[in-house]
Amino acid sequence: MTRKEELRIKLDRVRTLMSSLEFDGVFLKRQDDFSWLSCGGQNYIGWGDMGLCGLLVTQDKTYAVTNVIEEPRMREEEQLEELGFKIHAGAWQDTGFEARTLKSLVPSGRIAFDYTHDLGPNIEGEIKKLRLSLTKSEIERMRKVGIMATLALEEAAVSVRPGDTEIEAIKRIANALYDQDMMSTSLMCAADDRLMKYRHAIATPTKIKERFQIGGNMRKWGLTVCLTRYVNFVPVTDELRKQYRLNQLIDTTMMVNTVVGRAYHEPLKAAQKLYDEHGYGDEFLKHHLGGPIGYANRDYRVDFNLPGTIQENQGFCWNPSITGTKSEDTILVRKDGFEFITRPIVFPKNEVVVDGKTFIRSDILEKF
Structure with missing residues (x-):
């Protein structure tokens, strides 16, 4: 099974969950969920709950949202673009970039997260269930x-x-x-x-x-x-x-x-x-x-x-x-x-x- 084949299985799981909960987008930024969806990738420099790059899944597209510090490594070493994630990177000091980008990519505003966020509900408990059965x-x-x-x-x-x-x-x-x-x-x-x-x-x-x-x-x-x-x-x-x-x-x-x-x-x-x-x-x-x-x-x-x-x-x-x-x-x-x-x-x-x-x-x- 290639990395892209593995990703397709996982995107199907995420999109099925999105449909059942009536969301138009799901944004995953936790370290564990990023590693899962990116098929073994790493979005952190120190172990903890949250990473420095998030993955947005809509019903027909996938995106990565990060900053200019992380963008080169996400593209070159994590190979997110090769997996089909379009990368959006903001200035490191622009604290509002992530929220603005998510609003533009999911204009309906129906977006869920794997952590607490002002733009939508935290559905980490449901995302975790998607990870349990390994490919x-x-x-x-x-x-x-x-x-x-x-x-x-x-x-x-x-x-x-x-x-x-x-x-x-x-x-x-x-x-x-x-x-x-x-x-x-x-x-x-x-x-x-x-x-x-x-x-x-x-x-x-x-x-x-x-x-x-x-x-x-x-x-x-x-x-x-x-x-x-x-x-x-x-x-x-x-x-x-x-x-x-x-x-x-x-x-x-x-x-x-x-x-x-x-x-x-x-x-x-x-x-x-x-x-x-x-x-x-x-x-x-x-x-x-x-x-x-x-x-x-x-x-x-x-x-x-x-x-x-x-x-x-x-x-x-x-x-x-x-x-x-x-x-x-x-x-x-x-x-x-x-x-x-x-x-x-x-x-x-x-x-x-x-x-x-x-x-x-x-x-x-x-x-x-």
Whole structure:
């Protein structure tokens, strides 16, 4: 599938939504939506919500609206003109250029946005739904991102030694990512006592002694994957190994229950049942368990009130945890099951059995 073929699929989705909501134009400027519609492009120089170039879709035309600073790169590197977007670029100091241009291009004034704007309603929630089911090309790209991210994280984790700091550990991942023209949207590392105290442990100058957890969200072409791994410099105790196996059983059970057409909360219910059966009911309440992933770290954090159903070719990253352990890898939901987007490559492997089927998951890496 070419980039233009992928774009046609996405424009059809946007225009169908426009017709159903009776709009004559939709303007997308968020970083995630720009990457999605431009088929892997980037409209920002620093990661966040909003970008510096927006894409306007009408029923028969497409435009890019930006400033003279961004215009050359949007044309030459993002190749927006080749994709069919006519570029309108204003002076950097002309703060009214964007609004005037949108009014002239959509004279009816019936225009919607993926962010809050004076000219029309914010329909980001509806736009996000258009992104959830990945195209063939996006699936191919996401598979590549999964391999590159896994190698960057696992090879960095393998290189860590006692006495290295948490910051040094994630710096090695960041370097490996930049070597592949990738970026992180979050990287976390926690060692020893901090691992037991904090679910979201940002990296600090703390020196690693006996064990550490390392993980995060990594992105290329706008597509994000997530994974977490563990390293021990002392023998893994039977208690820790048993807990980690249970954590992986919960995670893999959620994956198995992530089935096309089911409600988002069905995997959550399956996880809660296992937490309760094994005497960890209180742990279920201490951290969210993740959800869909694609052009954002999580499109939604799934809870029991989240509406909607699981789609074919939708990415997911569940992250159930028990104090001191977490299981986390990215999967892609397929018509007849799911496939792992991230999986152990350098790390040791272990088997997890759910409903009579065996799944390969990463084990704790022991180095002593």
